[in-house]
Amino acid sequence: MNPAPTTLNYVLLGLIQLKPRTGYELVKLFRTTPIGRFSGSPGAIYPALKSLNGTGLIRGDVENPDSMRPRRVYHMTTSGLETLRRWLAQPVTVEEVASDEPGVTLRFSLMEGVLEQEEVAGFLKTFARVCDEYATSIEVHLSDPEMSLHGMLALQGGIDAYRARAQWAQQALRRIQSKNDGKAVASSN
Amino acid sequence: MNPAPTTLNYVLLGLIQLKPRTGYELVKLFRTTPIGRFSGSPGAIYPALKSLNGTGLIRGDVENPDSMRPRRVYHMTTSGLETLRRWLAQPVTVEEVASDEPGVTLRFSLMEGVLEQEEVAGFLKTFARVCDEYATSIEVHLSDPEMSLHGMLALQGGIDAYRARAQWAQQALRRIQSKNDGKAVASSN
DNA sequence: AAAGGCATGTAAGGTGTTACATGATTGT
DNA sequence: ACAATCATGTAACACCTTACATGCCTTT
Numbered sequence: 001m002n003p004a005p006t007t008l009n010y011v012l013l014g015l016i017q018l019k020p021r022t023g024y025e026l027v028k029l030f031r032t033t034p035i036g037r038f039s040g041s042p043g044a045i046y047p048a049l050k051s052l053n054g055t056g057l058i059r060g061d062v063e064n065p066d067s068m069r070p071r072r073v074y075h076m077t078t079s080g081l082e083t084l085r086r087w088l089a090q091p092v093t094v095e096e097v098a099s100d101e102p103g104v105t106l107r108f109s110l111m112e113g114v115l116e117q118e119e120v121a122g123f124l125k126t127f128a129r130v131c132d133e134y135a136t137s138i139e140v141h142l143s144d145p146e147m148s149l150h151g152m153l154a155l156q157g158g159i160d161a162y163r164a165r166a167q168w169a170q171q172a173l174r175r176i177q178s179k180n181d182g183k184a185v186a187s188s189n
Numbered sequence: 190m191n192p193a194p195t196t197l198n199y200v201l202l203g204l205i206q207l208k209p210r211t212g213y214e215l216v217k218l219f220r221t222t223p224i225g226r227f228s229g230s231p232g233a234i235y236p237a238l239k240s241l242n243g244t245g246l247i248r249g250d251v252e253n254p255d256s257m258r259p260r261r262v263y264h265m266t267t268s269g270l271e272t273l274r275r276w277l278a279q280p281v282t283v284e285e286v287a288s289d290e291p292g293v294t295l296r297f298s299l300m301e302g303v304l305e306q307e308e309v310a311g312f313l314k315t316f317a318r319v320c321d322e323y324a325t326s327i328e329v330h331l332s333d334p335e336m337s338l339h340g341m342l343a344l345q346g347g348i349d350a351y352r353a354r355a356q357w358a359q360q361a362l363r364r365i366q367s368k369n370d371g372k373a374v375a376s377s378n
Numbered sequence: 379a380a381a382g383g384c385a386t387g388t389a390a391g392g393t394g395t396t397a398c399a400t401g402a403t404t405g406t
Numbered sequence: 407a408c409a410a411t412c413a414t415g416t417a418a419c420a421c422c423t424t425a426c427a428t429g430c431c432t433t434t
Binding site for chain 2: 018033034037039098099105108109110111112113138141144148149150151153154155157158160161164165168172175176179
């Protein structure tokens with residue numbers, strides 16, 4: 001019933017939610033845009049689409065059925081949207097931030113239009129807090145006598161990066177809120 | 190003759206180069222220190238050590254051969270050091286920075302005491318340049334009309350992160366050079 | 379007419395993860 | 407005595423990557 005909860009499956013779900021797409025469009029997207037940082041080769045994408053289609057999370061409609069070359073356009077389904085929502089709405093954990101760093105950004109990128117503004121705000125707040133927490137938790141290793149100079153420098157870079165990510169999250173939060181305020185004002189006129 | 194050129198194999202080589210270690214010590218290291226961000230589970234480490242030992246890149250000496258519990262301490266070998274050197278001395282490429290980001294930091298962390306200062310300096314300079322180049326190359330996507338607000342924010346965060354990494358590399362370069370200057374002065378006295 | 383992009387897939391292979399299994403040693 | 411940690415491994419599984427295969431359509 002459920003496909004493997006891999007990042008790739010969720011990303012495909014998120015991209016198809018934005019608009020219906022074909023496998024090739026997705027392959028090209030991974031190859032030509034920054035989302036390609038999160039992997040995605042033809043050999044992985046096509047089987048994944050098949051599996052998502054088989055479990056009903058997306059629906060592939062064949063365009064030009066009479067043509068020699070079937071162009072399968074995948075649409076989002078209700079259960080697919082639900083599955084995507086569940087993934088996106090998962091609370092950010094320290095473990096996720098510590099190990100699967102790119103996944104968090106990915107979730108943020110794909111939650112627009114799927115989660116409520118409040119959920120997005122909560123996500124960013126938690127993300128910022130967890131990044132700071134994690135940065136603090138690894139800071140103790142700076143005083144580890146075993147640590148080499150290079151180790152120190154690399155660690156300091158890592159800590160700074162986590163702090164920067166927390167800052168980013170807070171700035172993103174402000175941007176999103178100011179956008180929504182603008183909308184609210186506009187619609188109240 | 191050669192084991193698989195996986196990141197894990199090189200990290201193990203690098204850690205064993207710092208000092209001889211047992212499998213369990215390595216497992217613990219991955220579990221308790223920030224280097225664990227680069228993965229490393231017992232199920233992967235022990236087979237990897239076996240393979241590195243089999244190909245002669247490390248040598249495992251059994252401590253207390255009479256004991257019931259053999260404690261295998263792995264030492265670096267000449268060919269292992271050569272292999273490690275080759276990996277560390279590889280020039281930083283855009284591809285590496287773009288996709289395998291953690292690997293670059295890893296290489297920096299492990300090159301202390303293995304590469305010459307000039308090689309390290311070259312590494313950091315190239316790293317800084319490549320980070321800036323890559324940041325610039327993805328900047329063009331900011332004007333992509335397809336891009337959503339969340340996509341924009343995530344992308345901007347990514348660009349800033351790469352710029353920050355370039356800054357870090359330049360600062361690390363200064364730190365290392367000042368340390369070496371100090372040494373040179375001290376030794377010339 | 380040839381080249382390159384469009385479009386979809388399959389097959390083999392390798393690598394890491396999870397989970398399990400075993401027993402020794404040390405501390406309380 | 408009991409628990410936790412030390413210490414080393416194996417087996418199943420799942421996922422991705424690379425490479426290959428096929429053929430249409432459009433542009434030069």
